[in-house]
Amino acid sequence: MSQELIAYLNGEFLPVSQCMVSISDRGFGGDSVYDVERTFNGKIFRLEAHLDRLYRSLKYVRIDPRMTKEEMAEITLEVVRRNEHLRGNSDWSVAQTITRGVALGNTTGRTTSVIDDVPPTVYINVYFPPFRRYAQLHEEGIHAIIPKTRNYHPDTIDNKAKHRSRLNLTMAQLEVVEADPEAWPLLLDHYGNISEGTGSNFFIVTDGVLRTPTDTSILQGLSRDTVILLAKQLGIPCIEEDIQPFDAYTADEAFMTGTSHSMLPISRIDWRPIGDEMPGPMVRRLLAAWSEMVGLDIVDQTKALAAISE
Numbered sequence: 001m002s003q004e005l006i007a008y009l010n011g012e013f014l015p016v017s018q019c020m021v022s023i024s025d026r027g028f029g030g031d032s033v034y035d036v037e038r039t040f041n042g043k044i045f046r047l048e049a050h051l052d053r054l055y056r057s058l059k060y061v062r063i064d065p066r067m068t069k070e071e072m073a074e075i076t077l078e079v080v081r082r083n084e085h086l087r088g089n090s091d092w093s094v095a096q097t098i099t100r101g102v103a104l105g106n107t108t109g110r111t112t113s114v115i116d117d118v119p120p121t122v123y124i125n126v127y128f129p130p131f132r133r134y135a136q137l138h139e140e141g142i143h144a145i146i147p148k149t150r151n152y153h154p155d156t157i158d159n160k161a162k163h164r165s166r167l168n169l170t171m172a173q174l175e176v177v178e179a180d181p182e183a184w185p186l187l188l189d190h191y192g193n194i195s196e197g198t199g200s201n202f203f204i205v206t207d208g209v210l211r212t213p214t215d216t217s218i219l220q221g222l223s224r225d226t227v228i229l230l231a232k233q234l235g236i237p238c239i240e241e242d243i244q245p246f247d248a249y250t251a252d253e254a255f256m257t258g259t260s261h262s263m264l265p266i267s268r269i270d271w272r273p274i275g276d277e278m279p280g281p282m283v284r285r286l287l288a289a290w291s292e293m294v295g296l297d298i299v300d301q302t303k304a305l306a307a308i309s310e
């Protein structure tokens, strides 16, 4: 049995080191979409909802994956199965990446067109989330910094699509790590409202009410959606509305949600401390409910795996 991770690439299951794509692949220029799930106890969490989002992203950017959602699900599950012996007591991030395929012009000398009839590149792989980093952040909280770089205006490209043309997010990261190497960016939208992080959605708690930005200029995060569902079950009021930096600075609690970490508390925003304890009571309550739903304690698992992860 292979000791190397196995991935799927264009019809084949291969060791990751043998997965090769052409330098002329349009994905190299960011012409691609993707989605990322995670497993709990080896089982993918909300795969169907993730693939629904992936197919919305594909439809928006007009890439035809040339396989049905059901086929994409089956191949994804097969990649997880083929790596199960390497999982140990850890869990995977699971990703599908689909590019528009190889640009014909680069190989034929003729003009490349975005409507060239070329097969897409489909790559599905697993990898371990950075549990050590997350364990530290569960204890200390994130320092979120609002950079000058904004999230895309939806007139340019809708942030609901999970795509790979996000150099603005890299610029935001560069900006904030210069100020604090440990900080995470918290981007504003075009109007000055808070939108999201570079890989996470954002929540605050004010007087017992959960508040999160509307989905006008964010990725419709599945972890955000899970928090909204859990809040409903727990009878916690939750509203989607415009949130300004002022609201964030003065919140009782703030946190980020994202597939690989589920939820992480925020301890500071632009150096202003948030909340009295780390993590705060709302984060603890929601994480307890989430843990119950998936059958393992998310924070305990993160801390246990921290010792053996990067």
Ligand SMILES: Cc1ncc(COP(=O)(O)O)c(C=O)c1O
Pocket (backbone or CB within 6 Å): 036, 196, 197, 198, 199, 200, 201, 218, 219, 220, 221, 222, 223, 224, 257, 258, 259, 260
């Ligand atoms: C820009 C952005 N916002 C939010 C999220 C969180 O989404 P999810 O909870 O589905 O992982 C991600 C995930 O990678 C993201 O890239």
